[in-house]
Ligand SMILES: O=C(O)CCC(=O)C(=O)O
């Protein structure tokens with residue numbers, strides 16, 4: 708239609724699935740999304756990252772990256788093809804269209820086998836080394852998308868500071884067997900995602916966004932992080948964009 712700029716996608720149309728959103732919390736902003744990724748997109752992400760996973764790193768207080776018992780998963784960066792760009796566009800549109808693509812970190816897949824977990828942490832940083840202008844400052848928001856669950860038990864995403872919901876309809880997405888004191892645990896339902904805002908209006912990190920990937924007690928879990936920074940990442944960290 709006149710006035711609408713269509714981005715050419717080299718033969719592959721970017722069609723967004725009709726996902727459903729459920730507002731979980733207003734402060735911090737936490738939104739549960741059903742059917743954020745299609746089955747084809749999920750298989751594609753698994754195909755293009757096959758054999759590329761390595762032990763996940765975490766940063767300590769000094770910003771030093773290393774391997775710790777607090778994060779025992781394997782992870783990898785997803786190469787940016789037309790399907791991945793389509794998922795990026797969806798994540799940006801979800802946040803209101805204003806954020807340029809350059810504010811997105813490369814998408815990260817995280818694989819957990821039985822016994823693996825990611826201890827309580829925030830996705831936002833406190834050490835200046837981890838939020839330089841080269842990496843676009845701090846992490847404004849996070850999507851954790853569930854990509855696959857093979858005979859999975861455990862492995863939910865737990866937010867201990869958030870209140871568990873009252874309405875039973877949440878039990879489709881939330882572990883309603885968790886004791887009330889544990890906060891909320893989102894169930895790893897493939898295709899679904901949890902979105903939250905990490906930073907307050909003044910740019911400070913919101914401590915209430917602390918969360919964990921609970922131990923996988925059997926089977927396997929594959930998830931994906933989509934992190935949006937406050938500003939653009941340099942080409943060194945984000946890689947080259949052919950189109951914007
Ligand atoms: O595995 C999960 O459920 C959460 C993972 C996570 O929080 C992260 O990778 O930053």
Ligand SMILES: [Fe+2]
Pocket residue numbers: 828829830918
């Ligand atoms: Fe996280």
